[in-house]
Amino acid sequence: MGYLDTTNELYKEAALIPQDGLCCVTSKSRFLPGLTIPAVMQEMNYGCGTTVHFGDLSHEETILYVGVGGGLEALQFAYFTRRPKSVIAVDKVPEMLDKARQNLELATKMNAWFRPDFIYLINGDALSLPVETESVTVAAQNCLFNIFEQDDLTKALAEMHRVLKPGGRFYISDPITTKPIPEQLRKDERLRAMCLSGVSTYQEYLNKIVSAGFGTIEIQARRPFRVLDKDRYGLSENILLESIDLVAYKNPALASGARIFAGETLIYFGKERLRDEDGRIIPRDIPHPVCQKTADYFRKLNRCDVVVTAPTYHYNGINNGCC
Numbered sequence: 001m002g003y004l005d006t007t008n009e010l011y012k013e014a015a016l017i018p019q020d021g022l023c024c025v026t027s028k029s030r031f032l033p034g035l036t037i038p039a040v041m042q043e044m045n046y047g048c049g050t051t052v053h054f055g056d057l058s059h060e061e062t063i064l065y066v067g068v069g070g071g072l073e074a075l076q077f078a079y080f081t082r083r084p085k086s087v088i089a090v091d092k093v094p095e096m097l098d099k100a101r102q103n104l105e106l107a108t109k110m111n112a113w114f115r116p117d118f119i120y121l122i123n124g125d126a127l128s129l130p131v132e133t134e135s136v137t138v139a140a141q142n143c144l145f146n147i148f149e150q151d152d153l154t155k156a157l158a159e160m161h162r163v164l165k166p167g168g169r170f171y172i173s174d175p176i177t178t179k180p181i182p183e184q185l186r187k188d189e190r191l192r193a194m195c196l197s198g199v200s201t202y203q204e205y206l207n208k209i210v211s212a213g214f215g216t217i218e219i220q221a222r223r224p225f226r227v228l229d230k231d232r233y234g235l236s237e238n239i240l241l242e243s244i245d246l247v248a249y250k251n252p253a254l255a256s257g258a259r260i261f262a263g264e265t266l267i268y269f270g271k272e273r274l275r276d277e278d279g280r281i282i283p284r285d286i287p288h289p290v291c292q293k294t295a296d297y298f299r300k301l302n303r304c305d306v307v308v309t310a311p312t313y314h315y316n317g318i319n320n321g322c323c
């Protein structure tokens with residue numbers, strides 16, 4: 001049995017018997033007026049953060065959600081779109097799709113505005129999506145891609161890039177690791193399926209997303225997730241895992257590379273006009289969100305009339321940064 005089969009088995013079990021705490025969610029499910037979430041759906045929240053960023057969503061979106069789980073985030077997305085088939089929710093495990101369907105039936109009884117046909121549940125694989133090229137404006141996955149081995153992760157990211165329309169957004173929530181995970185643990189298929197041992201580092205993950213063709217990335221949250229402790233997992237030291245929420249845009253990278261906004265801000269308080277490395281004017285006395293490469297450019301210049309702050313990893317300004 002390969003790790004993909006082990007993953008299917010684990011999520012079959014998690015569909016048949018909801019496992020509160022299978023993935024430990026690091027952000028609270030936010031309150032939306034008029035949205036009541038069935039308790040079982042909440043219990044089956046197998047994500048690690050959130051991909052539903054309320055300020056970014058409009059009624060017109062067509063949303064692809066891969067790895068539907070109990071259906072919580074698909075329901076939250078449908079809250080915004082409210083059109084038939086406006087949320088396409090894919091899962092590879094038939095038992096999980098059945099469970100999501102039942103949970104959405106419950107949600108129909110609890111929410112007068114909701115109709116099950118808003119969400120098109122479909123059996124499919126993240127590695128080969130049953131979705132047309134350039135057909136969705138938003139794509140999302142929560143706590144699935146971290147499970148994939150590197151070659152499969154490349155395929156899954158390429159698939160998300162393929163199905164998005166130009167300018168479309170890909171929301172990710174996934175665990176990452178602060179230190180490389182030893183090979184013996186990476187090979188543990190069950191731990192991998194539980195989102196614990198296949199995870200990449202922050203930089204590895206971003207490199208993969210950029211290589212898939214996404215030209216702008218905004219880091220929306222980065223929080224502590226779990227500890228792989230040395231006694232339980234036979235390690236030489238404890239390893240802190242974090243969870244990351246980000247959005248990657250299907251837009252072309254600049255000649256100088258992709259732009260990664262991680263909450264770094266530049267404040268210029270000098271006298272003459274200041275330009276960045278690409279010739280754009282930096283406003284005076286105004287906090288100016290900058291991408292990592294602009295932040296690094298000014299750090300190296302070490303000017304006495306510029307302050308560049310450290311990344312906060314909580315950035316949510318859509319495309320209003322330096323680039």
Ligand SMILES: C[S@@+](CC[C@H](N)C(=O)[O-])C[C@H]1O[C@@H](n2cnc3c(N)ncnc32)[C@H](O)[C@@H]1O
Nearest residue numbers: 011045046047067069091092093125126142143
């Ligand atoms: C950790 S759960 C996350 C569920 C949901 N996204 C959430 O946040 O609650 C992973 C989900 O991905 C599904 N899955 C596993 N392998 C998959 C694949 N190759 N393609 C699509 N879905 C898959 C599982 O059945 C499960 O529903």
